[in-house]
């Protein structure tokens with residue numbers, strides 16, 4: 001027993017970067033189902049086996065705070081800044097997974113990804129990992145098409161769809 005007081009030093013080993021504003025109510029309580037879909041907590045739900053419906057591979061199924069389950073890519077932990085916003089999953093010490101959303105990841109933080117992002121049964125067009133970028137590209141395609149129309153140029157853009 002020295003003069004040190006080591007209380008409050010968190011144990012490491014699990015994802016503990018949860019950034020809930022102090023005192024904030026749990027916003028997901030009202031919109032659980034919509035939020036679960038938005039997060040990508042799309043099962044498969046127990047008692048179905050934790051297998052991907054698109055490729056058949058087994059994933060790491062975790063419960064989420066919306067009551068739905070998410071299938072994570074097993075044993076893959078990545079630097080959070082490499083993972084597109086909306087696909088960064090963290091696991092609390094109670095085993096519950098949550099999606100970090102589009103919040104800027106903390107420097108040096110790590111995260112999991114949903115199996116869907118790595119699924120060989122889905123194309124990138126189906127997954128749309130960079131949703132905000134897809135939206136910008138679609139808007140630019142519309143603008144470019146409008147401009148081409150105005151200039152009387154009938155050429156269609158190769159990647160406008």
Ligand SMILES: [Zn+2]
Nearest residue numbers: 052054055119
């Ligand atoms: Zn799959």
